Amino acid sequence: MRFVKQFLAVLAVMVVGGQATAAVQANPWLTLAAGLVSAVLTVLTYRWVVRRTEHRDVSELAGGGTRFAAGALIGAAMFASVAVNLAFNGDVHFVGAGSVSNTFGIFGFMAAAAVTEEVLFRGVLFRIVEERLGTYSSLILTGVAFGAMHLFNEKATLWGALAIAVEAGFMLAACLAAFRNLWVPIGLHFTWNFLLAGVFTLTSSGNGLGQGLIQVTITGPELFTGGDFGPEGGVAAVGAGTLLTLIFLVMAHRRGHIVRPGSRGAGVAAYATVAR
Numbered sequence: 001m002r003f004v005k006q007f008l009a010v011l012a013v014m015v016v017g018g019q020a021t022a023a024v025q026a027n028p029w030l031t032l033a034a035g036l037v038s039a040v041l042t043v044l045t046y047r048w049v050v051r052r053t054e055h056r057d058v059s060e061l062a063g064g065g066t067r068f069a070a071g072a073l074i075g076a077a078m079f080a081s082v083a084v085n086l087a088f089n090g091d092v093h094f095v096g097a098g099s100v101s102n103t104f105g106i107f108g109f110m111a112a113a114a115v116t117e118e119v120l121f122r123g124v125l126f127r128i129v130e131e132r133l134g135t136y137s138s139l140i141l142t143g144v145a146f147g148a149m150h151l152f153n154e155k156a157t158l159w160g161a162l163a164i165a166v167e168a169g170f171m172l173a174a175c176l177a178a179f180r181n182l183w184v185p186i187g188l189h190f191t192w193n194f195l196l197a198g199v200f201t202l203t204s205s206g207n208g209l210g211q212g213l214i215q216v217t218i219t220g221p222e223l224f225t226g227g228d229f230g231p232e233g234g235v236a237a238v239g240a241g242t243l244l245t246l247i248f249l250v251m252a253h254r255r256g257h258i259v260r261p262g263s264r265g266a267g268v269a270a271y272a273t274v275a276r
Contacts, residue, residue, distance in 0.1 A: 002053035006124045009049040013042050014116040021112055028105025035108025039115035046119045060123065060182045067179070071187025074175075078188070078240050079195045085236035090220025098201050098211035106198035106209050114190035121146050121169070122176045122185055134261035135177050135252065143169025150205050160229035164205060167232065167241025174248035177257050196231065203230030 017038025024030035047058045086092060121142055130138035147165025150156055168189070175185040197204040201212040203226075218225050226233030252258050 003124070003128045005053050006046070006049050006128070007120070009045050010042060010116070010120045010124055013038070013045045014120055017041065017112055017116060021109060025105070025109070028099075028101045028103075028108075031105035032108035035110070035112035038112040042112075042116045042119050046123055060127070060176075060180060063181065064183050067181045067183035068187035070179075071175070071184040071189075072191040073187075074184075074244070075188040075191030076195065078244060079192055081240050082231060082234075082236045085239075086218055086220075086224060086231060086234070089224040089236070090218050093217045093219070095215035095217060098213050098215045100213065102210050103198050103213045106212055107194060109209060110190055110193040110198060114186050114193060117146070118172065118182055118186045118189055122172055123182050126173045126176060130177075130259050132261070135257075135259045137261065138259075139170055139173040139177070143173055145169070146172075153205050153207050155203070155207070155228040156205075157227075157229055157233065160205065160226070160233040163226075163229075163233050163238050166245075167238045171241040171245040171248065174245045174252065178248040178251035178255065180257055203228065205230060205232055 017034070021031055021034040021038060024034050043061065047061055050056070050058045083092075125145070126138050126142045129141060133141070143165045146169035147161045147163075150164045151158070151161045153160075172185040172189060175188060176182065179185075193204055196202050197207075197209045198212045200214055200216040201210075202216060202218070218231070222234075224234045224236055225231065226237070231237055249258075
């Protein structure tokens with residue numbers, strides 16, 4: 001029952017916030033405001049519903065600033081590695097300056113996307129499924145579900161959805177397992193998305209969001225560029241995400257954060273340990 005209550009509460013905020021953000025997307029400043037409000041309401045709703053249904057401190061939301069910054073640094077490093085790979089295996093062209101105002105709009109859009117998706121898929125789905133089925137089964141199941149969600153994007157492809165499942169769904173779940181703190185995957189997710197679409201005006205998961213800060217085009221083999229789906233459909237992003245997944249899982253093992261199937265107590269203890 002707690003799963004249903006948490007899932008529906010967060011999903012409701014996600015849907016309403018997403019609709020509100022989409023409704024004002026023509027105005028970048030309203031998009032910024034709507035996105036930030038959606039992100040804040042999602043965090044507050046998650047904190048409230050978890051306290052009500054689990055009667056505990058929501059330790060996975062502790063240390064917001066420093067944990068978010070840690071995730072942001074990882075996301076920036078991942079983006080830089082993929083960008084270097086694309087530069088060597090394709091042609092990167094800097095077209096010129098983009099739109100500063102629209103960059104702020106993309107900032108709000110990506111803030112809402114990162115927070116709502118991480119809270120729903122990692123905070124609720126991965127965390128609770130992990131208690132029943134263990135870390136690895138939960139990582140696979142929720143990662144596939146996360147990838148499947150991207151089949152509804154504008155220029156979605158089956159390969160693109162599979163790539164998202166591997167490089168993001170698996171990787172972000174492993175990130176939560178390693179750190180037992182939601183702000184780290186939120187920071188990683190947001191930074192990757194914002195650099196991709198908000199700074200360099202590249203297609204994000206099949207969605208074009210208009211001009212970012214700088215206009216960049218990438219040509220070359222679709223194997224690396226990802227084609228219409230964007231760089232997330234290329235092997236460079238899949239490779240970087242897979243490598244991070246392995247690193248995070250090694251960290252989780254060393255920290256004793258791997259949950260065995262049916263060990264609900266171990267799952268809760270993993271968060272309590274890092275909160276001290």
